[in-house]
Amino acid sequence: MQQPFSNHRLPPGEGHVIDLQNLDSILPTLLDLNKRYGDHFKARFAGQDSWLYVLSHPEMARHVLARNYKNYRKGVGIDLVNVLLGRGIMVSEGDLWKRQRKMLQPMFNRDNLHQLMPLMSDCTTRFIKHLQADMANSKPVNITEATGHAALNFILYALFSEDLIRIIDETGSNPFLMVTDESDRDLLFARRFRGLSKLILDMIDRRKKEHRRPFDILSMIMDASEKSTGEPMPQKQQLDETLTLIIAGHETTASALNWAWYLIARHPEVERRLIDEARQVLGGQPPHPDNIGHLSYTRQVLEEAMRLYPPGWLLTRRAIDEDEICGIHTPAGTDIFIPPYLVHRHPDFWDDPERFDPDRFAPQRKASLPQGAYLAFSIGPRNCIGESMALYEMIIHISMTIPNIHLQLLPNQDIELQALVNLRPKHDLYMQASSQQ
Numbered sequence: 001m002q003q004p005f006s007n008h009r010l011p012p013g014e015g016h017v018i019d020l021q022n023l024d025s026i027l028p029t030l031l032d033l034n035k036r037y038g039d040h041f042k043a044r045f046a047g048q049d050s051w052l053y054v055l056s057h058p059e060m061a062r063h064v065l066a067r068n069y070k071n072y073r074k075g076v077g078i079d080l081v082n083v084l085l086g087r088g089i090m091v092s093e094g095d096l097w098k099r100q101r102k103m104l105q106p107m108f109n110r111d112n113l114h115q116l117m118p119l120m121s122d123c124t125t126r127f128i129k130h131l132q133a134d135m136a137n138s139k140p141v142n143i144t145e146a147t148g149h150a151a152l153n154f155i156l157y158a159l160f161s162e163d164l165i166r167i168i169d170e171t172g173s174n175p176f177l178m179v180t181d182e183s184d185r186d187l188l189f190a191r192r193f194r195g196l197s198k199l200i201l202d203m204i205d206r207r208k209k210e211h212r213r214p215f216d217i218l219s220m221i222m223d224a225s226e227k228s229t230g231e232p233m234p235q236k237q238q239l240d241e242t243l244t245l246i247i248a249g250h251e252t253t254a255s256a257l258n259w260a261w262y263l264i265a266r267h268p269e270v271e272r273r274l275i276d277e278a279r280q281v282l283g284g285q286p287p288h289p290d291n292i293g294h295l296s297y298t299r300q301v302l303e304e305a306m307r308l309y310p311p312g313w314l315l316t317r318r319a320i321d322e323d324e325i326c327g328i329h330t331p332a333g334t335d336i337f338i339p340p341y342l343v344h345r346h347p348d349f350w351d352d353p354e355r356f357d358p359d360r361f362a363p364q365r366k367a368s369l370p371q372g373a374y375l376a377f378s379i380g381p382r383n384c385i386g387e388s389m390a391l392y393e394m395i396i397h398i399s400m401t402i403p404n405i406h407l408q409l410l411p412n413q414d415i416e417l418q419a420l421v422n423l424r425p426k427h428d429l430y431m432q433a434s435s436q437q
């Protein structure tokens, strides 16, 4: 085993180049270098002089993401996201980020989540109906697409509620579906996505004119103000945060659900325990605030699925000033990669890391994990603002579906990872749905 904080002041790995033009190659390259050097090594980006440090020890992740987070800006990849999300909270820095985080955080509080639970159940019911329709037509389910739609539906209704229904009624289609219909995340997509801005600004204007505030996140964004000054959020910022929540709120959840179904299908003993728990806790009813906490095994399965397949598989940062990360000298301007995909497989913290074992997240074992060993939602002040919302949504999705529907993987599928912004399967996954016994 490699000593994590040994005496070299620079990490090993002289001479390696990461090709940012070939995004598909990044994860395989990191896996290869991780095998060779262990939990910290360095490389360069083609054509650049400064270093890239790739860190996958929990303590190093903790240093960069939590302890000394102020010294790190968001890193590589953020330029494209900038075009997509403007100055939204995912990409903003400094005072702007701090102000926005304070204004947005309360929207994800427990009370609001409880009020959103019926919507989460409705979206799951639609998902189940979709599977049943495929079943009736003896058609395999495209589970990648179906989980994508379920996650997008939820975030859109959570954001726009009755206005989305009106738009669909008026136009006969859902203009936001382009988000799941197009899988490329290039500049062209970014421009088309920004094209949805007019629709959102119209919604805001109309609500203002009609003095209407339905219970949804858009209303909360419109009414948010800075506590100290009482200043409302500027309209351009309202727009950027709304667009941010559409993207951040659905792609990750869709990816997590896709992989959760894949793993459940491959582990009948896990499926059995999920069915038993759901039947015992829910008795055929949707979860409610008093019993969602009892679906603890369901939560463990999701946490373990996101350990093996973390939707946000790579966190990127750039050092502002020079720093010392666990004894490693880090010059100002150094790019940092912290890949949850590697951290979650660190052999010192995860026994038999490739094995799917939801019991790793049983309360006592989970409590003994050091901070930084599990990064599915990241840690520190810039962690995922939607963590609880995503967990509620996914627990409801699995626990309502699994007592009714059995999903079996179709044979001979090429299960290849596509590690771009999120960790997705390169080819959509297909499953055969049948009634659960």
Ligand code: HEM
Pocket (backbone or CB within 6 Å): 089, 090, 091, 101, 155, 244, 245, 248, 249, 250, 252, 253, 256, 306, 310, 311, 312, 315, 316, 375, 376, 377, 378, 381, 382, 383, 384, 385, 386, 387, 389, 390
């Ligand atoms: C399974 C689902 C999800 C996963 C795995 C996930 C993961 C993450 C991760 C790893 C980050 C940190 C990114 C970084 O530091 O570079 C993040 C940030 C963020 N997430 Fe999530 N996320 C999920 C769902 C959601 C949902 C449902 C929402 C909102 C509706 C959301 C909104 C955000 C926002 C706004 C940020 C930026 C926070 C900030 O910079 O202050 N996420 N998420």
